Amino acid sequence: MPIVSAGLSALLKQSWRKTSATLAIGSLSFSLLLSLYAFAHVLSDWMAGIATREVVNFTWIQFGTSNVDLGWVLDPLSAIMLVMVSFVGLLIFIYSTGYMKHDENFTRFFCFMSLFAGAMLGVVIANSLLLLFMFWEIVGLTSYLLIGFWYQRPAAAAAAKKAFLTTRIGDVLFLLGIVWLFAQTGTLLLYNNGAGSIESAALSLLLSQPAALGLTAAGAIGLLIFAGAAGKSGQFPLHVWLPDAMEGPTPVSALIHAATMVAAGVYLIARVYPLMAAGALAGGTTTALTVVTWVGATTAVFAALIAVAQNDIKRILAYSTVSQLGYMMAGLGIGGVAVGIFHLITHAFFKALLFLGAGSVIHGCHEEQNVRRMGGLKSDMPLTFLTYAIGMLALCGFPLLSGFWSKDSILEAAQHWSVAKAPFYMLVFGALLTAFYMTRQMAYVFGGHWRGGKPAHESPAVMTAPLGILAFFAMTLGFIGTPAWPWFRAFLDGKTAEFDWHVLLEPGLLTLMGISTVVVLLGIILAWKIYGDRSPRPTAPDALEKAAPIAWGWLSNKFYVDEFYGATVIAFYAWWARVSDWLDRRVWGGVVAGVAWLFSMGARLNRFLDTNVVDGGFDKGCEELTVGGGLLSRMQTGRVQTYLRILALAVVVLAAILIWSYKT
């Protein structure tokens, strides 16, 4: 297994430099093969009853007595994520070759995409929070680059900036959490044969350290890490960047903002789940998990409400993603790793499907994104319609499709949550809204008659083939985690799964499944009654807008969260910037000017001394030298015989002196 890890890491660096689509797809296929190999390895171990957790650690920096270690980890969680990321990524890559065919920056696009895929795989297999953070930041960077891919558009550039800054808020808190964890435990390795930071020894140490507000250090660190995850996964206070991120090319939206990157936050929480859950009593929960649950449930409902009133096809999906991420977070908070990650995996498939379908629609409708200018695509784009419908039903949680099973397991966990019942009702309401807005979107896009300009056309096979594959998985993937055969949960927990048909018929579960089916059908029927086959003119007010204009206004303006941030945070920063500016100009500027004046005075004095004392003395010396040189040079006449004469004279004089001295 070290070989696989080394191969993967080598591949990451390699895939960064791949510039053309072929190389990008090739490298990703290769990493898919490696992932599958790793997965098969874990699977066979699991079959043999061994819980795999293979780690490869190495020292990165050593200072004093403490090391910063990095490493890779392979366990069921990372194995299944590896397969998911590389598989969905590969399909999206293939799709992109069709979608981006006419873009002049094709190479750059694939370079970024490969970098992203490599970094995402790095996040998944990192066995050190520090390493994870590095890849996390690379992922953030590529997200920025890809959202702003069409940098000529001001909206795209602004959205890229917004995404970068908003996630940065979460990342700073995340980094604080990492530093704190390092200070407490002295290691950032997650697993290290009992010495890792989320293994029992370190956890009991963390639990014994009290932090502020009645939290233990473990709880506080957990909350800080959750802040990072919330930033990346678009949870409630930090969700504003995700819908704006739809300015990027559609495959980017599918890959990053639906299937993988936003899942990184959820994955992070799952990865450090022992830390989040540390100190829980039997059947109880912890502060960190409670916060996660509430934020998740709030986000789920909040974003679903907004999605009802959007007109941009990708924005609807974006809010839907935010909402579903809320479900995952709530699932993690309530039901543990298996529940949240199960929804993550199924969601990755059907949301990628929906986004790629939306891309196909946009492509077919000549870059039109407003759902109210579409319509009747059912007959124009039959393949897209079919796959999109499957994705939509899976997202709504239509019975027997994948979303049904994963959402139900969250609902089931929420129903039995000991702290409060409210999240359960919120999530059920969210499910209703999900069915409603997705049906509304379907009705606008595919129902009625065509309201746009040029007639739409079906996309090429290179785009529809991935749609078909994803649709297949969106339909069937749920069966790995049905209550009757909880294979997925058992796989993650390292237990064996028993096939038990009768679990399905337990009264509690049956009621729950009944409720969710009814809710979904209710949402679909309600939306169909309002929107079905009407094809209103694009400029006419929405059916709901007529019924409740005020509420509609709130919804279509996304609860004014952007405006709220504009009025508070950004206004504060602007004010603070003005204050700083004033301070700079008046106070610091004055001080600097004073110092500068002092120095210039000193310089003036210096110059005076230079010109009058030093220069004068020097000039005099030079003059004397010149005069002396002139005198001496006059002696050199150039006449040889003059020299000779002087020489002879000198010899005579010398001889005279000698004779004289000899005599006396």
Add this chain to the structure above:
Amino acid sequence: MTPLAGYLLVAALLFSIGLAGALTRRNAILVLIGIELMLNAANLNLIAFWRYGPHPEALTGMMFAIFSIAVAAAEAAVGLGLVIQIHRHAKTTDLDQMNRMKG
């Protein structure tokens, strides 16, 4: 008067003639000839002092003289070469006109 004094007198006479020639003549070649005369006067002295000195059996004086003659020959060659070059360059051998290297 000892034979030594005679030799020395001849050498002094020779030296004076050479010096006078070197100082009065304007022609560079004649000046060189004067210098050669002075050198030979010096050689004569060397031989004389050796022959009538305390150790006439050691050949030191002769060695000195031969060295001196060899060096003088080399010097004359260089000097004549210079004169020829100057003549080619300036079309004259008059030393008074060769004053371009003054400071």
